Amino acid sequence: MTGGSLRSELLDSDIEAPCPNCEYPVWIRLVEVVAHCAVLCPACRCRIWLTDADGSVQNAATDIDNAVDDLTRQLGGMFR
Numbered sequence: 001m002t003g004g005s006l007r008s009e010l011l012d013s014d015i016e017a018p019c020p021n022c023e024y025p026v027w028i029r030l031v032e033v034v035a036h037c038a039v040l041c042p043a044c045r046c047r048i049w050l051t052d053a054d055g056s057v058q059n060a061a062t063d064i065d066n067a068v069d070d071l072t073r074q075l076g077g078m079f080r
C-alpha cells in the first residue's frame, strides 16, 4: 500500500500545458486538474478551465499515470 503516497506526491507536482488560446505554456498543478479548477494564462489572460476542452491536460495527466506505472514496475523488479 505504498502507491497512494507516490501518487499524491505527483498530484502536488506541476505540469506544463499549452494555453488553448495562444499556446503559451502554462504551469498547472496536477491537483488543480483533478479539482477541475481554472487557471489564468499569463500571456493572453484567457481563463483555462482544466476540464480539458482539447485533451492536452488529460494527455499530460495520462503521461503521469504511465510514469507511475513504469516506476511501480521498476521498483517491483528491483525488489524481486
Ligand SMILES: [Zn+2]
Pocket (backbone or CB within 6 Å): 019, 020, 021, 022, 023, 024, 041, 042, 043, 044, 045, 046
Ligand atoms: Zn493564453
